[in-house]
Amino acid sequence: MSSGPARPHPRLALALLLLLALAALVAAPLVGTQRISLADVLHGEPTAAAIFWQLRLPRVLLALLAGAGLAVSGLGFQTLFRNDLAEPYTLGVASGAALGAVIALRLDVAESLLGLPLIAPASFAGALGATALVVGLALRRGQRSATSTLLLAGIAVSLSCSAIILFLQFLSDSTQTFRMVRWMMGGLAVVGYGEVLWAAPWVVGGTLLLLLLRWDLNLLLTGEEMAASRGVDLVRLRLKVLLVTSLMIGALVAVAGPIGFVGLMVPHILRRWVGYDHLYLAPACVLGGGAFLVLCDLAARTLMAPAELPVGVLTALLGGPFFLWLLVWRRRG
Amino acid sequence: MTERPEILLTVRGLAWETGGRRILGPVDFAVRRGECLAVVGPNGAGKTTLLRLLTGLLRPTAGEISYQGQGFAALSRRELARRIAYVPQIRPDHLPMTVEEVVLLGRYPHLSAFQMAPRSEDFAAVAEALRLVGIAELRDRPVDELSGGERQAVFIAAALAQESELLILDEPTIHLDARHQSDLAALLLRLKAESGRTVVLATHDLNLASLLGDRLLAVAGGTVLAVGTPAEILQAALLEQLFRARFEIVRGGERPVTMLELAPP
Numbered sequence: 307m308s309s310g311p312a313r314p315h316p317r318l319a320l321a322l323l324l325l326l327a328l329a330a331l332v333a334a335p336l337v338g339t340q341r342i343s344l345a346d347v348l349h350g351e352p353t354a355a356a357i358f359w360q361l362r363l364p365r366v367l368l369a370l371l372a373g374a375g376l377a378v379s380g381l382g383f384q385t386l387f388r389n390d391l392a393e394p395y396t397l398g399v400a401s402g403a404a405l406g407a408v409i410a411l412r413l414d415v416a417e418s419l420l421g422l423p424l425i426a427p428a429s430f431a432g433a434l435g436a437t438a439l440v441v442g443l444a445l446r447r448g449q450r451s452a453t454s455t456l457l458l459a460g461i462a463v464s465l466s467c468s469a470i471i472l473f474l475q476f477l478s479d480s481t482q483t484f485r486m487v488r489w490m491m492g493g494l495a496v497v498g499y500g501e502v503l504w505a506a507p508w509v510v511g512g513t514l515l516l517l518l519l520r521w522d523l524n525l526l527l528t529g530e531e532m533a534a535s536r537g538v539d540l541v542r543l544r545l546k547v548l549l550v551t552s553l554m555i556g557a558l559v560a561v562a563g564p565i566g567f568v569g570l571m572v573p574h575i576l577r578r579w580v581g582y583d584h585l586y587l588a589p590a591c592v593l594g595g596g597a598f599l600v601l602c603d604l605a606a607r608t609l610m611a612p613a614e615l616p617v618g619v620l621t622a623l624l625g626g627p628f629f630l631w632l633l634v635w636r637r638r639g
Numbered sequence: 640m641t642e643r644p645e646i647l648l649t650v651r652g653l654a655w656e657t658g659g660r661r662i663l664g665p666v667d668f669a670v671r672r673g674e675c676l677a678v679v680g681p682n683g684a685g686k687t688t689l690l691r692l693l694t695g696l697l698r699p700t701a702g703e704i705s706y707q708g709q710g711f712a713a714l715s716r717r718e719l720a721r722r723i724a725y726v727p728q729i730r731p732d733h734l735p736m737t738v739e740e741v742v743l744l745g746r747y748p749h750l751s752a753f754q755m756a757p758r759s760e761d762f763a764a765v766a767e768a769l770r771l772v773g774i775a776e777l778r779d780r781p782v783d784e785l786s787g788g789e790r791q792a793v794f795i796a797a798a799l800a801q802e803s804e805l806l807i808l809d810e811p812t813i814h815l816d817a818r819h820q821s822d823l824a825a826l827l828l829r830l831k832a833e834s835g836r837t838v839v840l841a842t843h844d845l846n847l848a849s850l851l852g853d854r855l856l857a858v859a860g861g862t863v864l865a866v867g868t869p870a871e872i873l874q875a876a877l878l879e880q881l882f883r884a885r886f887e888i889v890r891g892g893e894r895p896v897t898m899l900e901l902a903p904p
Binding site: 525527531536 | 694696715716717718719720721723724725727730731734735736740741744745747748750752753755794801
């Protein structure tokens with residue numbers, strides 16, 4: 307008699323998630339302040355086609371990419387630290403990105419780089435800077451407790467970045483402060499295909515690299531000592547996962563702002579249905595995380611229409627109660 | 640009568656220190672091919688440190704270890720894992736895998752990153768390891784549902800699936816009740832006979848060391864106090880020096896049985 311939860315069905319779960327993601331991708335651009343029909347879009351009715359292809363599809367695609375990237379990064383962090391609560395935010399990656407963006411906003415530079423406003427490369431640099439700092443701090447300490455040192459260093463860097471952000475906001479005038487606060491809510495409001503093309507390679511490349519590390523990540527679930535004795539080079543594995551995820555997070559935060567909790571919630575929910583194997587879990591996070599953020603963004607666009615809720619506010623509103631649920635009701639018995 | 644056994648592992652001037660404090664060493668000894676070397680000694684003697692050095696998990700601060708003449712420093716983690724398998728004392732308390740999946744992960748040093756599915760030789764090694772350990776019927780059971788003794792057997796099977804010549808076990812019977820201890824001792828005895836592997840194990844349990852060990856390495860205060868056959872090591876005077884506790888030799892012979900005197904007269 308099996309006492310645990312039902313056995314996971316990775317293939318079935320993946321197939322269902324693929325359907326969900328495709329449905330969200332097609333349906334979400336049809337819904338909004340002006341409802342359009344798929345028939346009109348396919349027949350090339352000019353207004354409907356313009357709304358679908360030019361206004362809404364890039365936004366939906368970016369939501370899909372951002373949700374996918376955030377969820378896969380969260381998965382990578384949770385496995386690497388063997389900690390249920392690890393996600394890009396715990397490690398200061400996202401705070402570093404936010405600090406980069408806030409500095410760019412404070413300096414009020416209008417230049418653009420690679421076709422994106424300077425705020426994007428600034429937050430990208432912030433994410434990488436924060437990771438480098440965290441890894442550097444952890445490397446200065448011995449190998450014995452590298453994982454907990456990384457986690458603590460991440461929290462310290464995260465808190466420091468938040469403090470500097472507050473300080474910069476205090477120094478700024480109200481217009482700048484408003485823009486900073488709005489940026490930090492995370493949103494997908496003004497996007498075109500440029501942002502999609504920018505984010506896609508990072509998310510796709512990062513996911514593929516994590517898939518190549520699938521054996522290492524699976525083995526890490528049995529413990530660091532065990533994994534190392536089977537031939538995993540822990541130092542290099544940590545560096546690879548941290549680098550890959552911070553590149554992904556940096557690239558995404560650069561165009562979508564910090565969108566929290568997706569990386570925490572999605573891997574958790576999916577692990578129950580898909581199982582532990584990263585061969586299935588990583589693509590499941592891509593599809594599930596993508597679909598989740600598309601639906602969140604859809605809700606953010608329509609719930610308070612004609613006003614738009616920043617999607618980061620919505621995910622954060624969902625994330626708090628989820629966190630509590632995780633802490634209180636989902637202790638394994 | 641028998642030819643001189645070949646040396647598998649050579650340990651020379653090995654030492655490890657942390658924070659300026661010497662935990663182990665310098666120690667010198669060799670592990671012969673096909674033998675079972677049991678490391679015995681009190682808590683804090685440096686047994687686990689020694690085993691972690693022998694697996695390459697720790698880098699020595701002085702001295703060196705070589706595997707068939709090849710220094711550890713010249714071997715990558717993966718190359719080491721193909722030669723040496725380790726069953727550590729610390730095990731995960733929750734593992735969402737079946738027995739077969741855990742044992743399959745023992746194939747890691749033989750798998751490449753671009754390999755999306757294990758090959759038939761991997762499954763063959765897993766089946767052989769499960770058979771040797773005698774848990775073939777547990778193959779599809781979730782590890783979390785097993786008893787402590789069965790879980791220990793699973794991790795030993797995973798180490799066997801690694802197909803390395805040397806197997807290192809750290810306190811294999813710790814936290815097990817009497818029945819599981821004797822089951823595991825029987826399992827290890829059978830493995831020693833059937834798997835043809837060289838085994839190094841650290842244990843608190845002198846009777847287990849006596850039963851399995853061809854030679855015993857008595858370690859105290861980070862140095863080797865004595866090396867020899869069970870009959871040579873398991874003597875009241877030496878044990879008292881080693882553990883600072885009194886033991887009675889209940890049964891002599893080639894593999895003596897000892898008993899700790901809890902309240903010596």
